[in-house]
Amino acid sequence: MQNMLTILTSVFRGSLSKNGAQTVSEGSKVVVSARTYADFTPQASFDIKKCELHRLEQGPPGEAVLTREDGLRYYRAMQTMRRMELKADQLYKQKIIRGFCHLYDGQEACAVGIEAGVNPTDHLITAYRAHGYTYTRGISVKEILAELTGRKGGVAKGKGGSMHMYAKHFYGGNGIVGAQVPLGAGVALACQYQGNNQICVTLYGDGAANQGQIFESFNMAALWKLPCIFICENNKYGMGTSVERASASTDYYKRGDFIPGLRVDGMDVLCVREATKFAADYCRSGKGPILMELQTYRYHGHSMSDPGVSYRTREEIQEVRSKSDPISMLKDRMISTNMASVEEIKEMDVEIRKEVEEAAQFATSDPEPPLEDLCNHIFYNEPPMEVRGTNPWTKLKSIS
Template identity: 70%
Template sequence: MRKMLAAVVSRVFSGEVQKPPLRGLLASFNFSSKATCDIKKCDLFRLEEGPATSTLLTREEALKYYRAMQVIRRMELKSDQLYKQKFIRGFCHLCDGQEACYVGLEAGINPTDHIITSYRSHGVCYTRGMPVKSILAELTGRRGGCSRGKGGSMHMYHKNFYGGNGIVGAQGPLGAGVAFACKYLETGEVCVAMYGDGAANQGQMAEAYNMSALWKLPCIFICENNRYSMGTAIERAAASTEYYKRGSFIPGLRVNGMDILCVREATKFAANHCRSGKGPILVELLTYRYHGHSMSDPGISYRTREEVHDVRSKSDPIMLFREKMVTNNLSNVEELKEIDAEVKKEVEEAAQFAITDPEPSVEEIAHTIYQQSTPFEVRGTNKWIKYKSII
């Protein structure tokens, strides 16, 4: 193998052949096509059995997951930069550090299933199928954004994805409603309702648990426990920090949210539970956010820099998955570096689009308010200004 690579390099430098892409050279390495990986056992509540403690990971899946997590990480870091450059304004909640939650979740359900989440939604937007440029363009309020520049960070939508909701905890009852539709229409689909540890203390979440259990709705309630709600440690905000038991009469799982495979297997288990007609299930993902609650929060007034650094150095989801891939011979450092470079280029190009794409015109402000409607007039900021609402 070394002789073959040396020969190729020699021919490149001598000018006999053009420089080949690194991916082509790496294809000649004898990587494993799959590997069996052990994962941490989940804590169970009102369940006799839980998700598997080992799973099969193919090389194709590993490369796909790794790339998706890197895209989310780069996209959030770029969003931070664009915000500080004042291209992004208003509310903006970043999710770097929680990438394994979103990629693992999407790997455990079907594209036809449904997801609704909170305002920390960029990662889910990407895993649901939104291009990076449509996400960043929405953040900068441009016409090419997923909500045509009128929603911003807190209000993004896509097929089978219902936002991005600004009201804390509102996605709980809304998710139960989507799950009710799945059951009523007998589609065999499930709805995932995601919320944070702070929203878990909202009364409407308890109401959503009750109705979902009463009607045996196919709803997966997922609590992203990143330990700090808005800016208060969970121990100071909740009488019980065992969020997976909050459903009381609903079975629950507590999962290592920094391990993408653990999240994937737990999601598969939860989805199968719901599809079998057993009703809702509650999943708590133990995770961590690197940024503050929002861009107005430096994130170090209620936690130390040392704590954030410690998580980054020991529990970072991308780092852990990279090590797992290399250890199991599913890839190597060189190939992963090439993926990193490709991702960086993709995000940079998307960011350039997001700052150069035109803003929506004022005349479009009333467009797409309703899904189906004949054109009608909408009053503007005063009674003399009127806009036409069209689909």
């Protein structure tokens, strides 16, 4: 009978045995869960909120299938992002992180859902609230936090900070409001030109949605049928201004006019995943661009200099946390359908906290880049050259 596990009583913190049984310390006694992985539901179907459509006869399905493996992967990714951002908040308040810092907590379902709906070889570009996408694109928590603290081990070697992080097929982190949208259209043009069946996911916020360059990009993308998913992450506030005070029309999914659009529940990772899959298939079929509006919410202010409660109430934030939190929603789904146990989720939370703490230790102890590195990586594939320093007598060397 492999489904039962007998373990001698001992005192230790919760752990997972090799065959999947869960053990949790309770005082000096160990409680042993008799369930193995075979006892869990391997997959389940969930009704999800239907998308509102613009210029589309049909949209993504109203039901999503979630496997246990995917559910645990999505949960780990979202919870890691949440813990990473809370740690960044702490380091900023300790004045270890300086400068601009825009946190992503509350919006985790957007990044994880989008990543689950496209291929790793597809391209992605976003605005300055970029930590979550840097993580989903394969960069470790350690490298992200070290970049925030300006250390050599950071993803951009400590030179980029919060708004300028990059990875393979990921083009940042862009600090100028809306400027990444024409760049994303250009990446989509390159995909079309090369005929590689890849697409570009181009993200911007509701605060950037009224920028002229966005509509110019829509126009070109529609004319040339570029394989681009334009995504507006509508977190309800552009800096400290609510969308109702900033936009004559808050139907951002219709703002492409001649481009088809979807309005999606951006707090539900399954809604975002299914909508992204639908949009990606649409782009790959040669029909041209598509627009998605993800209705989401940020728990922190616009940036760390914004307390976030002068233009909205603490009660509003708490209500979203209690009713629509993306992490809690996924956890409740998995536990209620027997796809995971409470003990297993708690164990994962402990592992994530440990990972983030170790990353923070590295980010505060790793050395800062030396002055000699200041001019490196400005040029690509060029022989080393001398660069004048802060005065004519100071010479630095630039290495590609």
